[in-house]
Amino acid sequence: MVVPCLLVLSYAFFQRGVWGGVEYTFTLENFARVVDPLYAKIFLNSARIALTATVVAILIAYPAAYAISRAPRMTQPILLFFAVLPFWSNYLIRTYAWIVLLNREGLINNLLRTLGYTGEPLSMLYTESAVIIGLVYNYLPFVILAIYSTLSRLNPELMEASRDLGAGPVRTFLRVTLPLTLPGVAAGGVFVFVLSIGNFVTPALLGGGRFQMVGNLVYDQFLTANDWPFGAALGAALILTMIVLLLLQARATAHASGERKAEAER
Amino acid sequence: MNAKNRLTASAAAAALLAACLSAGAAAAADLVISNWDGYMAPDIADAFKAATGLEIEVVNHATNEEVMGKLMASGGKGYDVVFVSSPFAEILNGQGLAEPIDKAAVPNLANLYPEATTLAYDPGNTFSVPYTWGSTGLCYRSDLVEGTPDSWMNLLQPTDKLKGKTTMLATDRWLMAAGELAKGYSVNEKDPAKLEEVKNLLIEAKKTLLAYDDTTFYSKLVSAEASLVQAWDGWCNYGITENKAIKFVVPKEGSDLWIDTIVVMKSSENKEAAMKFINFILDAKNHAWAAQNILYKVPNKAAMESLDKALAEQYPNMAMAPADLVKFELLRDLGTAQKDYSRIVSEIKAAN
Numbered sequence: 173m174v175v176p177c178l179l180v181l182s183y184a185f186f187q188r189g190v191w192g193g194v195e196y197t198f199t200l201e202n203f204a205r206v207v208d209p210l211y212a213k214i215f216l217n218s219a220r221i222a223l224t225a226t227v228v229a230i231l232i233a234y235p236a237a238y239a240i241s242r243a244p245r246m247t248q249p250i251l252l253f254f255a256v257l258p259f260w261s262n263y264l265i266r267t268y269a270w271i272v273l274l275n276r277e278g279l280i281n282n283l284l285r286t287l288g289y290t291g292e293p294l295s296m297l298y299t300e301s302a303v304i305i306g307l308v309y310n311y312l313p314f315v316i317l318a319i320y321s322t323l324s325r326l327n328p329e330l331m332e333a334s335r336d337l338g339a340g341p342v343r344t345f346l347r348v349t350l351p352l353t354l355p356g357v358a359a360g361g362v363f364v365f366v367l368s369i370g371n372f373v374t375p376a377l378l379g380g381g382r383f384q385m386v387g388n389l390v391y392d393q394f395l396t397a398n399d400w401p402f403g404a405a406l407g408a409a410l411i412l413t414m415i416v417l418l419l420l421q422a423r424a425t426a427h428a429s430g431e432r433k434a435e436a437e438r
Numbered sequence: 439m440n441a442k443n444r445l446t447a448s449a450a451a452a453a454l455l456a457a458c459l460s461a462g463a464a465a466a467a468d469l470v471i472s473n474w475d476g477y478m479a480p481d482i483a484d485a486f487k488a489a490t491g492l493e494i495e496v497v498n499h500a501t502n503e504e505v506m507g508k509l510m511a512s513g514g515k516g517y518d519v520v521f522v523s524s525p526f527a528e529i530l531n532g533q534g535l536a537e538p539i540d541k542a543a544v545p546n547l548a549n550l551y552p553e554a555t556t557l558a559y560d561p562g563n564t565f566s567v568p569y570t571w572g573s574t575g576l577c578y579r580s581d582l583v584e585g586t587p588d589s590w591m592n593l594l595q596p597t598d599k600l601k602g603k604t605t606m607l608a609t610d611r612w613l614m615a616a617g618e619l620a621k622g623y624s625v626n627e628k629d630p631a632k633l634e635e636v637k638n639l640l641i642e643a644k645k646t647l648l649a650y651d652d653t654t655f656y657s658k659l660v661s662a663e664a665s666l667v668q669a670w671d672g673w674c675n676y677g678i679t680e681n682k683a684i685k686f687v688v689p690k691e692g693s694d695l696w697i698d699t700i701v702v703m704k705s706s707e708n709k710e711a712a713m714k715f716i717n718f719i720l721d722a723k724n725h726a727w728a729a730q731n732i733l734y735k736v737p738n739k740a741a742m743e744s745l746d747k748a749l750a751e752q753y754p755n756m757a758m759a760p761a762d763l764v765k766f767e768l769l770r771d772l773g774t775a776q777k778d779y780s781r782i783v784s785e786i787k788a789a790n
Binding site for chain 1: 473501503504506507529533569602605608609610644647648650651661662663767776779780783784785788789
């Protein structure tokens with residue numbers, strides 16, 4: 173798994189041949205191009221879209237995971253099964269399904285028309301919201317699973333103790349449940365963010381190519397511009413961003429469990 | 439199971455294995471051909487075998503870039519004949535991966551229009567043979583667009599009614615070409631000042647665009663999601679098939695001339711068979727298949743003359759004369775200017 177990655181990354185230090193391909197002359201030019209404000213802007217824009225998708229996914233996934241973890245023991249596996257069910261179909265098919273739903277002549281607009289809405293059909297497809305919807309939809313099950321796993325491991329005695337000490341349900345949730353499940357939220361969140369920022373299918377299909385994300389940029393450099401070295405440099409920057417995020421998340425998790433241990437010792 | 443039976447069983451298994459292996463060896467084709475899905479007759483392998491006794495294996499690629507990636511990664515090995523657009527044929531030749539066409543082995547080259555033998559990227563068809571050709575223009579719903587669009591500016595600066603109802607091709611060269619042609623520049627323009635003007639025009643145009651789309655634009659016209667799109671003539675024909683109100687026009691500022699070509703790989707171990715395959719494709723009857731079924735013009739005089747006249751009536755762009763087609767400029771490989779193009783396209787696509 174590591175070897176192909178390293179091979180691609182090594183291209184970043186060479187030049188694009190005049191006819192495309194890779195010319196084995198050492199250069200750092202590709203990295204200089206990565207920090208060009210244009211590409212920085214695309215990076216930041218991708219990060220913004222990925223972050224929005226992350227926040228929306230967590231806001232939807234937390235209540236869902238909470239509801240599943242509170243459901244009777246027997247029904248929990250069934251509910252989880254339904255949460256992951258969409259994954260049994262292909263990513264592309266799921267994305268095309270959103271095109272059918274969102275387009276101007278699509279199901280949602282038709283439904284609105286049937287319900288008596290007479291204005292211009294809503295333009296929902298090929299917007300930034302459509303891209304975010306697509307990302308959230310595709311990664312939501314991972315977040316639900318991550319949060320569910322921390323919720324289900326939560327010791328119910330802690331909640332009882334909190335109630336005994338006079339805290340209401342809201343206070344118990346905010347002071348006990350939420351802090352203890354944050355590692356799950358962080359794991360799910362980093363997952364959505366990392367996958368979203370590198371995604372190129374969703375922006376191409378649901379964004380109509382009007383929203384350039386880093387994934388599209390890398391894709392274009394490799395396949396359209398035939399500029400492997402620059403594509404590799406962009407890819408390296410993307411991977412580096414992801415590694416930093418994963419490290420931060422690992423540290424946060426370690427920190428949280430460390431805190432818990434310290435509290436337990438107290 | 440006694441010992442004897444076991445022995446028989448293992449002998450049978452060994453025989454079966456041997457049979458499988460030899461069948462596998464026999465199935466190894468004489469030629470491996472990479473083409474776009476549906477770009478040749480589905481029974482081409484059978485027809486070719488009947489005519490020459492040679493086995494071919496057809497593999498599909500979705501884009502030029504995909505097959506080029508595979509060829510670059512393998513140094514051209516694994517394929518005998520590839521179908522690619524002309525700038526990519528030029529790259530293959532530039533990288534020394536294309537085998538010269540053996541004219542003596544391809545007598546059907548005589549079927550080509552004279553115009554198709556003097557194409558700028560390969561005059562005399564030394565390393566490539568054109569398979570299909572056409573123009574890029576405007577494809578529109580005549581029942582939804584007022585008047586007849588006749589300029590690239592109809593697409594780039596649409597009327598209020600058409601705002602949000604237009605699409606442009608997503609592939610960088612054609613996206614740029616629309617702006618370049620509108621400005622009266624070459625589709626291979628390299629002057630930074632002129633490219634800057636084109637970029638600004640295209641960024642403005644983006645605000646009025648429904649999407650960049652080079653795969654489903656004609657179905658957007660059929661569903662009335664879009665009313666006016668930048669399109670390759672052949673793909674516009676697919677729209678016309680489904681809705682007669684769809685029409686194609688080459689704007690007054692002109693078009694590019696796109697050509698999909700056939701190239702034999704230098705690494706091929708069976709070049710003689712590869713030349714036979716090209717000759718087979720250039721046979722009027724076989725080449726006409728492409729025009730009849732994928733609705734692209736073919737540069738084969740004998741094939742085009744054999745077509746039913748009704749085809750050109752239903753799809754007027756099929757009748758475009760070769761002399762008119764070759765007036766348009768070909769997209770050429772840009773060399774080092776490719777970096778400028780890809781940066782500009784990134785800028786356009788990242789613009790809000």
